[in-house]
Amino acid sequence: AQTVTQSQPEMSVQEAETVTLSCTYDTSESDYYLFWYKQPPSRQMILVIRQEAYKQQNATENRFSVNFQKAAKSFSLKISDSQLGDAAMYFCAYRSAQGGSEKLVFGKGTKLTVNP
């Protein structure tokens, strides 16, 4: 079974600074997807960024980028120019590309605080 580990329960960053959230995962599969989701106090899970395992190029979405290290099974999220609205819980998630299931396996999350 696949597992996802987020080793930082809490992180803080100053507004306009850069922060990196860590995520490692364990799988025996070669083809899969990795995600970062944001959950603000409104509780709605919002997709931040997605990475396909077969792509070597790291995904980027505006101020959000990932460092995907397939051999190390590492998938960190970098937030540049942090804004107050970035404060939220961040979850790393894994999804197999086999079998057609859309099941996500989530890490325990990292609570990000942005200080003005």
Next chain:
Amino acid sequence: KAGVTQTPRYLIKTRGQQVTLSCSPISGHRSVSWYQQTPGQGLQFLFEYFSETQRNKGNFPGRFSGRQFSNSRSEMNVSTLELGDSALYLCASSTRGVGDQKLFFGSGTQLSVL
């Protein structure tokens, strides 16, 4: 386009009762999946439905069940509620197999069991 709608937002029940939660997916989405979120266990997959058929099921007791209707709306039911069933229940929908297959989540139903 309206997002994923979950009703009710909050629910309070007592042990032994049963509860039904509803999820209306984004228009055009035919796949719906459910997750339970608790402080201790985090986010855990419950089940997923596509074209009114359960495609996958998580490791939950038989008290947890679900179904999907022909209009893609989904319900999940928990019978004989236990204190440990208190959680945020999240629903997600997608186009499954079409396009980028991204999952879109609702804001959840917060269930409290007393």
